Amino acid sequence: MISISQQTWLQPWIKLARGEQPAEQLRALTKTLLVPLAGVAVFLVLWAVAAGQINTSLGAFPGPVDVWQQGGALLEEHAAERREEDAFYERQRERNAQRQAVDPSYQPRIFPYTGSATFIDQILTSLMTVTAGFVLASLLAIPLGILIGLSRTLYRAFNPVIQLLKPVSPLAWLPLVTMVVSAVYVSQDPLVPKSFITSMVTVMLCCLWPTVINTAVGVASVDNDLNNVSRVLRLGWLTHVRTIVLPSAIPMMFAGLRTSLGIAWMVLIAAEMLAQSPGLGKFVWDQFQNGSSDSLSRIMVAVITIGAIGFLLDRLMLAVQSLVSWDKSADLR
Amino acid sequence: MSHYLDISKISIDFPTPEGPFRALDELSLRIKKGEFVSLIGHSGCGKSTVLNILAGLLQATEGGVALDGKEVNEPGPDRAVVFQNHSLLPWLTAFENVQLAVRQVFRDSMSKAEMRDWIQQNLKLVHMEHAMHKRPDELSGGMKQRVGIARALAMRPKVLLMDEPFGALDALTRAHMQDSLMEIQRDLNNTVVMITHDVDEAVLLSDRIVMMTNGPAATIGEVLNIDLPRPRNRVTLAENSDYNHFRQQVLSFLYEKQRKVVEIPREPAVDEDDAAPARGKVAGLVDRLGRRA
Numbered sequence: 001m002i003s004i005s006q007q008t009w010l011q012p013w014i015k016l017a018r019g020e021q022p023a024e025q026l027r028a029l030t031k032t033l034l035v036p037l038a039g040v041a042v043f044l045v046l047w048a049v050a051a052g053q054i055n056t057s058l059g060a061f062p063g064p065v066d067v068w069q070q071g072g073a074l075l076e077e078h079a080a081e082r083r084e085e086d087a088f089y090e091r092q093r094e095r096n097a098q099r100q101a102v103d104p105s106y107q108p109r110i111f112p113y114t115g116s117a118t119f120i121d122q123i124l125t126s127l128m129t130v131t132a133g134f135v136l137a138s139l140l141a142i143p144l145g146i147l148i149g150l151s152r153t154l155y156r157a158f159n160p161v162i163q164l165l166k167p168v169s170p171l172a173w174l175p176l177v178t179m180v181v182s183a184v185y186v187s188q189d190p191l192v193p194k195s196f197i198t199s200m201v202t203v204m205l206c207c208l209w210p211t212v213i214n215t216a217v218g219v220a221s222v223d224n225d226l227n228n229v230s231r232v233l234r235l236g237w238l239t240h241v242r243t244i245v246l247p248s249a250i251p252m253m254f255a256g257l258r259t260s261l262g263i264a265w266m267v268l269i270a271a272e273m274l275a276q277s278p279g280l281g282k283f284v285w286d287q288f289q290n291g292s293s294d295s296l297s298r299i300m301v302a303v304i305t306i307g308a309i310g311f312l313l314d315r316l317m318l319a320v321q322s323l324v325s326w327d328k329s330a331d332l333r
Numbered sequence: 334m335s336h337y338l339d340i341s342k343i344s345i346d347f348p349t350p351e352g353p354f355r356a357l358d359e360l361s362l363r364i365k366k367g368e369f370v371s372l373i374g375h376s377g378c379g380k381s382t383v384l385n386i387l388a389g390l391l392q393a394t395e396g397g398v399a400l401d402g403k404e405v406n407e408p409g410p411d412r413a414v415v416f417q418n419h420s421l422l423p424w425l426t427a428f429e430n431v432q433l434a435v436r437q438v439f440r441d442s443m444s445k446a447e448m449r450d451w452i453q454q455n456l457k458l459v460h461m462e463h464a465m466h467k468r469p470d471e472l473s474g475g476m477k478q479r480v481g482i483a484r485a486l487a488m489r490p491k492v493l494l495m496d497e498p499f500g501a502l503d504a505l506t507r508a509h510m511q512d513s514l515m516e517i518q519r520d521l522n523n524t525v526v527m528i529t530h531d532v533d534e535a536v537l538l539s540d541r542i543v544m545m546t547n548g549p550a551a552t553i554g555e556v557l558n559i560d561l562p563r564p565r566n567r568v569t570l571a572e573n574s575d576y577n578h579f580r581q582q583v584l585s586f587l588y589e590k591q592r593k594v595v596e597i598p599r600e601p602a603v604d605e606d607d608a609a610p611a612r613g614k615v616a617g618l619v620d621r622l623g624r625r626a
C-alpha cells in the first residue's frame with residue numbers, strides 16, 4: 001500500500017546502502033533521525049527531573065524509568081493471563097476426556113474463561129469501538145455531505161443544525177446516548193455488549209461533522225470550467241456526480257475523514273472513562289480508583305499508548321489520503 | 334450552406350445590484366461552413382459572452398443563434414468548446430479525458446475498438462500520442478491545451494469554439510500551437526470561432542477577423558476579410574505587404590478607433606479578466622493591449 005521508497009525517513013538509509021553520495025546521506029540522516037532523537041532525549045531528561053520534584057498522595061510522580069518498568073509489567077500480566085486461560089481450557093479438556101472414557105454418553109461442556117481484561121485487551125476493545133464508530137459515522141457523513149454539497153437549498157436547511165451540533169462535547173451526549181441505548185437495545189442474548197453500543201454511538205455523534213462539512217465543501221467547490229465541460233458533453237446527473245463531482249471532492253473528503261478519526265479517538269477515551277465501558281479509558285479510571293503505588297506509572301503507560309495509537313491512526317489516514325488523492329503535488333502532512 | 338452559423342441580433346443583460354447590465358447589444362454575424370473566424374477586442378468587451386452564448390452556456394436576452402438550421406438554446410457536443418485553462422479532469426489521463434467525450438457522443442454508434450482508434454487518432458492529430466497515458470499535472474501548459482483541442486475535435490463538432498486557447502502560453506509554445514492548428518484546419522476544414530487578443534495570431538489563422546467595440550453594449554465594429562493564400566507561413570508572411578496591411582488595420586481599430594481609457598492599477602499584472610482590478614490613485618490614459626505587446 002505505501003511503497004517503502006516513499007517513506008522519506010528511510011530514503012537516506014536506502015541511498016547509503018546503495019553507496020550514493022555518502023556525505024550527503026549522512027547529513028540527511030542527521031536531519032531526519034538525530035535531531036528528532038535529540039528532541040526526545042531532552043524531553044525524557046526534563047520529564048525525569050520534573051517528576052522527582054512532584055510528590056502526590058500516591059508517592060512521587062513517575063519518571064521515565066518507572067513507566068518503562070510498568071509497561072513491561074503490564075505486558076507480563078497479559079502473557080500470564082493468556083497462560084492462565086490456556087491452562088483453564090486445557091484442564092476442561094482433560095476432565096471431559098476422562099469423563100467420556102468412563103461414560104461414553106456424556107456430553108462434554110466447555111465453560112468460558114472469565115479472567116479480567118488486561119491492558120492489551122483494553123487496547124483492542126478501544127480500537128474496535130473506535131473503528132466501528134468511525135465507520136458508522138463515515139457511512140452517514142459522506143452521503144449526507146454529498147447531498148448538501150450538491151444542493152444549495154439542502155445546504156441552507158442543514159447548515160444551522162450542523163453548526164449547532166458540531167461543537168457539542170461527548171460528555172454532554174453520553175447520558176442521553178446511555179439512556180436511549182438502554183431503552184432501545186433490549187435483547188436477552190445481545191450480540192455485543194450495551195457499553196460497546198453506547199461508546200460507539202457517542203463516538204459517531206461527535207466525529208460525523210468534519211466529514212459532513214468537508215465533503216459538502218468539496219462537492220460544492222467543483223471548478224466551474226469542469227461543470228461547463230460536463231454541460232457541453234451533456235453528461236447525465238449520475239455520470240456528472242461520478243466522473244466530475246466525486247473525484248473533485250475526494251481530497252477534501254479525506255481531509256475531513258482524517259480529522260474525524262482524530263476526534264473519534266479522543267472522544268472514545270473520554271466516553272469510556274465516564275461510562276465505565278471497557279477500553280483504555282476504563283483502564284485509566286480503574287487505575288485511578290485503585291490508587292496503588294504503581295497506578296500513576298500505569299496511567300502514564302496508558303497516556304503514551306493513547307498518544308502513539310492516535311498518531312498511528314493519523315498516519316494510516318494520511319497514507320490512504322495520499323493514495324486516493326489525484327493532486328499528487330499537494331503537500332500532505 | 335452559405336449561412337451555417339447564424340447569429341442574429343443577440344443582446345444580453347446581466348443582472349447586477351445596480352440593475353441590468355447590457356454587455357452585448359444587437360450583435361449579428363453569419364459564418365459559413367468551414368470558415369475560421371476570430372473575435373478580437375479589448376478585455377471585458379464581451380468576447381467570452383458571445384462564445385458562451387454560441388456554446389449555449391449563456392442565454393441571450395434578445396435575439397438568437399441558429400446552427401445548421403436549428404436553434405441553439407442549450408449546451409451540446411455539436412459545439413465543442415476549448416477553454417482558456419485547458420479544463421481537463423485532473424484525475425484522468427489524456428486518453429481518458431478524450432475518452433469521456435467520445436463515450437458520451439458516440440456510445441450508440443461506435444464499438445469499443447472503434448472508440449479507442451478514434452481517441453488515438455485525435456491525440457495523434459495534436460501530436461500527443463506519446464503522452465496519452467499521462468495525467469494533466471504531468472503535462473506542460475501547451476500539451477494540456479493540445480489534449481483539450483483533441484477532446485473537442487473528437488466530439489466531431491459542427492463548430493469549434495475556442496476562448497483564448499493559447500492566451501496562457503509563452504510565445505514560442507503559442508507559435509507551435511498556431512502551426513499545429515493550421516495543419517489540423519487544413520486536414521479537417523472545421524468551422525471555427527476563436528477568441529484572441531493577439532493581433533498576429535488573428536491575422537495568421539483567420540479567414541475573417543471580427544473586431545468588437547468596447548462595452549458596455551458592445552457590438553461588432555468592423556469585419557476584415559483576410560484573403561491571404563493558404564498554407565500560410567509566419568516567416569514569409571512577415572514580409573508580405575498584404576499581411577502587414579491587415580495587421581495595421583486591426584491595430585488601428587484597436588488603438589485608434591476603440592482606444593481604451595483605463596486607470597492604471599497600482600498593483601501591476603492584474604489580469605483584466607479577473608474581478609475588478611485594484612484601482613490606484615494614479616489614473617491615466619493607458620492602452621492595456623499596447624502595454625502588453
Ligand SMILES: Nc1ncnc2c1ncn2[C@@H]1O[C@H](COP(=O)(O)OP(=O)(O)O)[C@@H](O)[C@H]1O
Nearest residue numbers: 347356375376377378379380381382383548606
Ligand atoms: N455573469 C456575469 N454577471 C455580470 N456581468 C458579467 C457576467 N459575465 C460577464 N459580465 C460582464 O460582461 C462584460 C463582458 O465580459 P466577457 O465576455 O468575459 O469579456 P471578454 O471575454 O471580452 O474579456 C464584462 O464587463 C463583464 O464584467
Ligand SMILES: [Mg+2]
Nearest residue numbers: 380381382606
Ligand atoms: Mg474572456
